[in-house]
Amino acid sequence: MPDEQQPRTGSSPSGAGVARRRRRRTLHIVAWTASGVVLLGATGAGYLYHRLNANIHSVDIDGALGTHRPARLDNGSMDILVLGSDSRSGANRAYGHDSGTARSDTAMIVHLAKGHKTASVVSIPRDTLVNRPACTGAKGAVEPAGQQVMFNTAYEVGGPACAVKTVEQLTGLRMDHYIEVDFTGFKNLVNDLGGVPLTTTKAIHDDKSHLNLTAGTHTLNGDQALGLVRTRHGVADGSDLGRIQLQQAFIKALIDRIGGLGLFSSPTKLFSVADTATKAVTTDTGLGSVNKLTGLAESVQHLHSGDVHMVTLPVRYDPANPNRVEPIQSQADIVWAALRADKPIPADATKGSVADHVDAGKVVGGKATAPAAPKPSGSASSKPSGPTSP
Template sequence: MPDDQQPRTGSSPTGAGRTRRHRRGLLIAAWSAAGVVLLGGAGAGYAYHRLNANIDSVDIDGALGGHRPAKLGNGSMDILVLGSDSRSGANREYGHDSGTARSDTAMVVHLAKGHKRATVVSIPRDTLVTRPACATADGRTAPAQRQTMFNSAYEVGGPVCAVKTAEQLTGLRMDHYVEVDFTGFKDLVNTLGGVPVTTTRAIHDTKSHLTLAAGTHTLDGEQALGLVRTRHAVGDGSDLGRIQLQQAFMKALMDRIGGLGLTTNPAKLFAVADTATRAVTTDTGLGSVDKLMGLAQSVRHLDSTNTQMVTLPVRYDPSNPNRVEPLPRQTAMVWAALRADRPVPAAAVTGSAGGRGDAGGVLQAEPEPKPSASHGG
């Protein structure tokens, strides 16, 4: 939907137990950034303390208490990956700062038992949901609200409310939370040396400030950010087409990370780790170098070939084409598959508005060279 049709009301985000004001913004692959952090270990002393000091965290478990879905206990893990559309601070160049923030991108990342396979479910930001009652930044309680957009939860109550809303929507316990901002995303792509892609046709979007000819490119951070914010120049111009483009870029980003040979290049590894830890905000369960390293080691075998990406099954709201509604039966199939630690079946997304169009086909990843000891990235 057009940005100027987004309502901008509500309280500023809140987050109990934050070490300092969290960074906000777009997140396409923050979990991949976490997978880069310390991929093979960090040095001691100065490097360790610097990376640790970079990390912002939110005590989501403490804020939500025991009134949550039970942990699955089958060896799988679910992570809410979130970004926001705040235009404040270093992100002001990407639009008008209204003083509030909404989640611009949301994904539930399901890591299967053993973490050698993953399913990523994109939740369109305009999905109409029932938001539960949430604490606000000024100490009030915002009452529950029906038929409100998913991205409004972050505006009302920050990461804690976003997790609470996601858990109510999915029936799944979000084991962790990861967020990154516009600037952090750009810096990560630049530190990786860009991301090689091929565009099957030209893209020109004045809203995202992106112009690309058809052909092969190595996108720098600014171009990558423009690409994942693009929607007016792809598909039907809706957020659903943009999600397809984001998913295609996420696969290219994963392959880029895997192809750099970071474990054989300590200087590059530290540069990427430093950028990634400054870019992300996590829950306190991931809020240290050691904890991020544990996650990174557990997902080191993941790449685009063993990662399934789907969009929540939705239809356009008959009364407002700028909103979408979950398809109840098919949505239940998606969450049941994750609960059973199985891939999402094709029947779950058949007929969904999120699968229409060819926006995802606009972008193709370029094959990465095999890493070697001399590859500096």
């Protein structure tokens, strides 16, 4: 789950030129929230600042993992692991059965290049088979390493620290920060934004994710947005790879939505969105305060949406289980090497990946088409559908 604009504190945004710049800025969900907090603080509403600061929940990942980790790049670039949690506990019970454990439903590595003027985002399919390192579980016991296990089990076994440890072993990259967004927080944030406009080129119907959209332009409310980023069965081949494409498309729509809202003209609305956003996220302690989030916000305020390159880890179907995927190691190595060198990901790094053969991305954006005629009864996709969980 889960990734910005904002004027600096003390600025006085006005005029068409400033408005154009705002629309062009890429907004990271946590970064723009932090900038909003700074603006509120500048008005003298200190109690609001402290309230928002108290909303932020953080975990000490550095303390949990110690020093046996990849070295930091130390050139000003930054790598952030962003997870969407599929916990069904608490308010999230409405989205499925609570098995007593939580998993990472969405995983993205966000690499901010030196100067933070460009970014690369790599989505990791949750069903990717990886070698998971030994991790400390919730009760303090060490869970043994696992060979060829699904990526999202790392979070299930050892929470955020194990997810970060697994990603670092997989990539050779040091994760500088961690951000997690849960179902309910995501839904509430979209509602607070007044919904997110998005065009579907075909109808989407998925009872498992409670999503029913006709072809056309919609302003998705929180439930619909959550359904879109969770749906598998209603688009393309029904795999998790298709879901990732929808998630990437929605992130772009969310960026556009936030950029066009003019939140800074309404302190009341700004606080409402900031309050919701800070409740929605869990961060590492390195980002676990308003001041620390503000530093990230200021560092990316000039990042434009066109400067963000999004890809999916190059994978192929596991020959032993077509409901799982495994990295194409030679190409995955190119992806990780590019990020370690703080370079753009080469275009051919994902060529041949089954993730690039899924057409779910064509279902959102562009011009809507008339509904297709119903398929004959009994027809089915010949491609793997992935795990049966929504």
